[in-house]
Every structure is written in C-alpha cells, then in structure tokens.
Amino acid sequence: MRTKSTKSNRVNVVTLGCSKNVVDSEVLMGQLLANDIEAVHESKTASSDIVIINTCGFIDNAKQESIDTILHFAKEKAAGKIDKLIVTGCLSERYKPDLEKEIPNVDHFFGTRDLPLLLNTLGADYKNELVGERMLTTPRHFAYLKISEGCDRPCSFCAIPLMRGNHVSKPIEKLVAEAKELAAKGTKELLLIAQDSTYYGLDIYKERKLADLMRALAKVEGIEWIRLHYAFPSGFPEDILDVMREEPSICKYLDIPLQHISDAMLKSMRRGTTRKKTYELLHRIREKVPGITIRTTMIAGYPGETEQDHEEMLQFVKEARFDRLGIFTYSHEENTHAYSLVDDVPEEVKEDRVAAVMALQQEISAEINETKVGRIEKVLIDRKEGMYYIGRSEADSPEVDNEVLIEAKDTYLRVGSFVNCKITSAGEFDLFAVPV
Numbered sequence: 001m002r003t004k005s006t007k008s009n010r011v012n013v014v015t016l017g018c019s020k021n022v023v024d025s026e027v028l029m030g031q032l033l034a035n036d037i038e039a040v041h042e043s044k045t046a047s048s049d050i051v052i053i054n055t056c057g058f059i060d061n062a063k064q065e066s067i068d069t070i071l072h073f074a075k076e077k078a079a080g081k082i083d084k085l086i087v088t089g090c091l092s093e094r095y096k097p098d099l100e101k102e103i104p105n106v107d108h109f110f111g112t113r114d115l116p117l118l119l120n121t122l123g124a125d126y127k128n129e130l131v132g133e134r135m136l137t138t139p140r141h142f143a144y145l146k147i148s149e150g151c152d153r154p155c156s157f158c159a160i161p162l163m164r165g166n167h168v169s170k171p172i173e174k175l176v177a178e179a180k181e182l183a184a185k186g187t188k189e190l191l192l193i194a195q196d197s198t199y200y201g202l203d204i205y206k207e208r209k210l211a212d213l214m215r216a217l218a219k220v221e222g223i224e225w226i227r228l229h230y231a232f233p234s235g236f237p238e239d240i241l242d243v244m245r246e247e248p249s250i251c252k253y254l255d256i257p258l259q260h261i262s263d264a265m266l267k268s269m270r271r272g273t274t275r276k277k278t279y280e281l282l283h284r285i286r287e288k289v290p291g292i293t294i295r296t297t298m299i300a301g302y303p304g305e306t307e308q309d310h311e312e313m314l315q316f317v318k319e320a321r322f323d324r325l326g327i328f329t330y331s332h333e334e335n336t337h338a339y340s341l342v343d344d345v346p347e348e349v350k351e352d353r354v355a356a357v358m359a360l361q362q363e364i365s366a367e368i369n370e371t372k373v374g375r376i377e378k379v380l381i382d383r384k385e386g387m388y389y390i391g392r393s394e395a396d397s398p399e400v401d402n403e404v405l406i407e408a409k410d411t412y413l414r415v416g417s418f419v420n421c422k423i424t425s426a427g428e429f430d431l432f433a434v435p436v
Contacts, residue, residue, distance in 0.1 A: 009038070009048070009049035009050065009083075010038045010039070010040060010048045010049055010050070011029075011032055011037060011038065011039045011040070011048060011049075011050045011051075011052060011122070012039075012040050012041075012042070012043045012048035012050070012051045012052070013025050013028060013029055013039060013040070013041050013042070013051075013052045013054065014042050014051060014052070014053045014054065014069060014073075015041070015042065015054045015137065016053070016054060016056045016062070016066050016069060016089070017054075017055070017056025017058065017062055017066075017089070017090065018056065018058070019144045019191070019193050019229075019399075020144075020146060020193055020194075020195070021054050021056060021089060021090070022137060022138070022144055023134070023144050023145075023146045023193070024089070024112070025041065025054045025137065026134035026135055026136055026137055027134050028052070028054070028088075028115060028118070029041065029134070029135035029137075030130060030133045030134040030135050031115070031119055031124065031126060031127060031130065032119075032122070032124060033135060034127050034130055034133065035119070035122075035123075035124035035125060035127075037122060037124060039135060041135070041137045042137075048082060049082060049083045049084065050082065050083060050084040050085075050086065050122070051073050051076070051077075051082050051084070051085050051086070052086045052087075052088060052118070053066070053069055053070055053073065053085075053086070053087050053088070053089070054088055054089040055069075055070070055087060055088065055090055055091035055092055056089065056090050056091060057089070057090035057091035057092075057093070057094045057095065057159065057163055058090065058159065059328065059331035059333070060331045061331075063091055066089075066091045067091070070085075070087055070099070070103055070106065071103065073085050074103055074105040074106060077105055078105055084107050085105065085106050085107055086106070086107055086108045086109075086110065086118065086121070087099065087106050087108070087109050087110070088109075088110040088111070088112075088114065088115075088118055089111075089112060090112060090163040090164070092109045092110060092111055093111035093112045093113075093162075093163045093164075094159065094162055094163050096109045096111065107121075108121055111163075112163055112164055112165075113165065133181065136182075136185075136187075138398070139382060139383065139415065139416065140185060140186045140187060140416065141186060141187060141188045141189065141380065141382075141415070141416035142187065142188065142189035142190075142191065142225075142380070142398060143182050143187045143189075143190060143191070144190075144193050145175065145178065145179060145182070145190045145191065145192050145193065145217075146170070146193050147169065147170055147175055147192055147193070147194050147197060147200055147213065148167055148168060148169040148170060148194040148195070148196070148197070148199070148200055149164060149165070149167070149168045149170075149194075149195070150164040150165040150166045150167045150168050150195060151164060151166070151167055151195035151196050151199075152166055152167040152196075152199060152203075153195075153199075153232060153272075154270045154272075154337070155259075155269060155270055155271060156268060156269050156270045156336060156337035156338040156341075157259075157269060157299065157302065157330065157331075157333065157336060157337075157338045158336060159333040159335065159336050160195050162335055162336075164195060166203075167195070167196065167199050167202070167203055168203060169199075169200050169201055169202070169203050169204050169205075169209075171204060172209065172212065172213050172216050175213060175216075175217065176216050176217060176219075176220060179217050179220045179223060180220055180221075182223075183220055183221060183222035183223050184222070186416065187222070188222065188223065188224045188225065188380070188416065188418070189223070189224065189225040189226075189380060190217060190223055190225070190226045190227070191227045191397060191398070192214075192217075192226065192227065192228050192229060193229045193230060194229075194230055195230065196230060196232045197210060197228060197229065197230050197231050197232075198210060198231045198232045198235060198236055198237055198240075199232065199235070200213060201213070208235075210237050210240050211237060211239040211240045211242070211243050214226065214228070214240060214243045214244075214247070214250055215243055215247065218243070218247040218249045218250055223249060224249055224418065225249060225251050225380070225394065226247075226250050226251060227251045227253050227255075227397055228240070228250075228251075228253065228254055228255065229255040229397070230255055230257065231254055231255060231256045231257075232256075232257075233256055233258055233271070233273050233277075233278060233281055234271060234272035234273045235272070236256075236281060238284065238288070241284075241285060241288040241289050242288070244289045244292070245288060245289050251293075251394050252289055252291055252292045252293060252394065253292065253293045253295070253394060253395060253397070254285065254292060254293070254294050254295070255295045255397070256285075256294060256295070256296055257296060257297040258278060258296045258297070258298065259271060259297065259298060259299050260298060260299060260302065260309070260313060261275050261278060261312055261313055261316035262275065262305075262308075262309040262312045262313065263275050264304070264309060265302055265304075265305060265309050266278075268302070268303070268304060268338070268341070269299075269302065269338075270337065275312075275316075279320075282294070282320055293323040293324065293394070293395035293396075294320075294322050294323055294324070295322065295323065295324035295325070295326075295397070295400070295401065296322050296324070296325055296326075297325070297326045297327065297328065298313060298317075298325065298326070298327040298328075299327070299328055299330050300313075300327055300328070300329055300330065300350050300353040300354045300357065301329050301330040301345035301347075301349060301353060302330045302338070302345070303330070303332075303338060303341035303342055303343055303344055304341065304342075304344065305330075305345055305353075310353050310356075313353075313357065314356060314357060314360060317357055317360055317361060317364070318360060318364075321364050321368070322361070322364070323365075323368055323395060324365075324395075324400070324401050324402075325357070325358075325361045326400065327354050327357045327358060327361075328354070329347070329350040329351060329354055330343070330345070330350060362428050362429075365402075365428050365429055366426070366427070366428040369402070369426035369427065369428070369429075369430075369431060370426050372423045372426060372431060373423050373424065373425060373426055374422070374423060375422070375423050376420055376421070376422055376423075376436060377393045377394075377404065377420070377421055377422075377423060377431075377433065378393065378394060378418055378419075378420055378421075379391040379392065379393055379404045379406070379418065379419050379420070379421045379433065380392050380393075380416075380417075380418055381406075381413050381414065381415050381416065381417055381418075381419060382398065382403075382415065383415055384408060384413075384415065386408075387407060387408055387409065388405045388406060388407060388408055389405075389406040389407075389408055389411070389413045389415075390403050390404070390405060390406075391403065391404045391406065391419070391421075392404060393431070402429050402430055402431060403429075403430050403431075404421060404423075404430070404431045404432075404433050405430055405431070405432050405433070406419075406421060406432075406433050406434065406435065407434070411435060413435065419435050420436050421433035421434060421435050421436060422434055422435075
C-alpha cells in the first residue's frame with residue numbers, strides 16, 4: 001500500500017458524457033497547468049495521486065456509467081493506489097447530497113459551476129486571464145468551441161437546466177479570441193457546441209446573434225471548417241443559412257435535434273413546434289443550402305407514445321431522409337416536467353422502436369452513401385488505424401458520423417491534413433476512398 005501524501009502531484013482527469021463535458025475538462029486541465037500542477041487525461045498507465053471525475057447525469061445509462069466509474073476509483077483510493085478522489089460535473093451537481101451519503105470515500109463533490117472552488121482545494125487559483133487556454137484532449141486539428149452554457153428551453157424530458165442552469169452566451173469577442181488561440185496551436189476545425197446554439201445572443205445582445213458569431217469566426221485565419229451542433233428547431237435563426245451558403249469555411253452541416261414528429265408528442269414534450277412547422281423548416285433549410293448534411297436525434301418511448309406515434313416517426317424518417325440520425329430510449333428523469341407522467345411504454349417496446357428506426361436509417365444511409373461513389377471529397381485525416389487512414393468529409397462530425405477509410409499501403413498521409421479523395425465504394429455508415 002502506498003504512503004499517502006499531501007503534496008499536489010499528478011492529476012488524472014476522467015471525462016464522461018458529452019462534448020460540453022470535454023470542454024469543461026480541457027478548461028480544468030488548462031487551469032491546473034497554469035498553476036504548475038501536472039495534469040493528464042484518462043491516463044491508463046501513468047500513476048496519479050489525484051483523480052478528478054467529470055460526470056454525466058443526463059439519462060439513466062450515463063448516470064450508471066458515472067456511478068460505476070466513481071465506485072471504481074473509490075476502491076482504488078481505499079486500496080491506497082490514489083491519494084485523493086474528486087467528483088465534479090452534472091451528476092454531482094444534481095445528486096450531491098445523495099452521493100456524499102452513499103460514497104463517503106470521495107474527498108469532494110463539486111457541481112458544474114464550482115471550478116474555482118475545485119481548484120482551491122488543490123491549492124490552485126482560478127485565472128480569469130486564461131481566455132481560450134485549454135489542454136486539448138482531442139487531436140489538435142479539431143476542437144470543440146462552447147459558445148454558451150445552460151439552457152432556457154422548457155423541454156419536458158430534459159434535466160439539463162437542473163444541472164447547467166440558465167442560458168448564458170459567451171461574448172463574440174471572447175469566442176473569436178479563443179478561436180485564434182486554438183488556430184495558433186494547429187486547430188483547423190471548430191465544432192460549435194452549446195445546450196442550445198440557436199438561442200445564442202438573446203441574453204447578452206437581446207437578439208439572436210449566431211449568424212454574426214459564425215461570420216466573425218469565419219474570418220479567423222487557419223480555421224478551415226466550422227461546424228454547427230445542437231440547433232433547436234423552434235425559433236431557428238434562418239440567417240445562419242445565408243452564412244453557410246456564403247462563407248467557404250462554414251460547413252454545409254447542421255445538427256438539429258428534433259426528438260419527434262407526432263403533434264401529440266411534440267406538445268407533451270413542450271418543444272414549441274409542430275409536425276407541419278418541422279416539415280416546412282427542413283424544406284427551407286434544404287432550399288437555402290443545397291446539398292446540406294442534416295443530422296438529427298429522436299426519442300423513442302416517451303410517456304404516452306402510441307404505436308401510431310411511432311409509425312408517424314418511421315414515416316417521417318423515411319420522407320425526410322436525414323443524412324445522419326441517432327435515437328435514444330426515453331429516460332424518466334426526476335424533477336423534470338415529464339416525470340409527472342406515467343412512464344408507460346415498456347422497455348422492450350422502447351428498444352424495438354429504436355431498432356426499427358435505426359434499421360430504416362441504415363438503409364437510407366447506405367443509399368445516400370452510394371450516390372457519393374465516384375465523387376471527389378475534401379477529407380480531414382483524423383488518425384491511422386491498422387491498414388487504414390481514417391478521415392472525415394465535410395458531412396461528418398467526429399465520434400458520431402460516418403468516416404472515410406483510405407488504405408495506408410503505399411500511401412503516406414499526414415494526420416491533421418486535408419486531402420482530396422475519390423470515393424471508390426460505400427458501406428452503410430462508411431466510405432472508402434483513394435487520394436487524388
């Protein structure tokens with residue numbers, strides 16, 4: 001058993017959950033490094049005296065993963081393998097009293113807005129002057145840029161406002177400064193993220209300013225792709241479509257979580273839109289930005305969802321022909337508006353509905369991919385894996401979308417570079433290509 005120490009040694013930060021959490025961990029590690037505290041991310045080999053777990057508390061599976069991870073490191077601490085265990089993030093924000101009671105071996109629990117307090121426990125000071133300073137956990141050629149925090153939407157199923165608070169936009173000049181800092185370090189692609197990106201600016205500028213932000217970021221030298229995620233459909237600022245069409249560095253790509261299409265479900269979910277408005281919005285998006293890639297997410301098994309509601313969703317997916325689609329089973333989250341409803345769709349029915357939607361989307365994805373064979377695509381090389389270089393086209397966001405596979409035999413490509421490639425064949429979710 002190791003002898004415990006009180007000195008500030010290596011800190012291992014473990015990140016769970018979404019890309020917003022990734023950014024939070026990167027900012028945390030940037031602050032640690034600025035305080036001369038060594039930080040590593042999800043180290044599997046190097047020993048660490050302190051472990052900080054940045055948790056997710058969004059849905060049941062994510063919460064369970066967070067709890068399992070905390071319990072794992074609590075055992076490591078009990079065995080003397082680490083000195084100190086700290087838990088932060090969404091799960092800790094939402095369930096701190098329960099966690100303190102159930103897992104007493106954790107030294108400290110902090111919420112999503114407690115970074116200065118967390119640093120203080122490590123003998124570090126929060127440095128306000130570190131605009132854009134982060135320790136990237138992604139390959140340096142792409143980075144997430146969080147444009148706002150929190151959410152003001154009233155969606156019935158969502159616990160994010162409970163964990164992240166109200167919507168707070170980051171000023172344009174600060175985001176541009178952060179983008180310049182990232183570009184100077186080799187970042188070529190920015191992935192704009194928020195809980196709700198289309199609300200951007202309403203709180204600090206009193207009007208939607210996402211289009212202005214995108215135009216400002218498009219001027220940052222060295223950034224070749226800017227990709228927009230998490231655009232809420234209600235109140236969608238259509239001036240961003242003009243920016244997409246006019247600015248070469250703005251990807252013709254939109255991540256717009258729609259969640260459902262049945263009017264009954266949309267009303268109960270408090271989404272602020274209807275089936276008719278959703279169809280009309282998708283038509284306008286595609287009309288204004290020809291060739292745009294649209295990604296969406298859906299929820300299966302929301303309380304009261306009937307077989308007819310499910311069939312409406314299937315028909316919608318068939319007609320809308322999304323380039324990218326993900327679907328999740330409904331999670332009954334306490335303290336949300338939907339928690340007052342009866343979670344009446346059996347789990348196996350939820351899973352069957354997810355499978356049906358994904359089977360349909362698999363067919364659509366294969367058909368769309370097949371139309372790309374023979375095309376020349378600009379591909380960003382992410383990594384080399386086995387016998388292939390793995391890259392992405394403008395239509396693909398990292399982690400969640402398709403990939404472009406290029407045989408590495410007799411070919412040398414630099415990771416982080418853009419390469420023009422000819423698509424030679426297509427699978428259901430991947431493309432195969434050769435450099436040209």
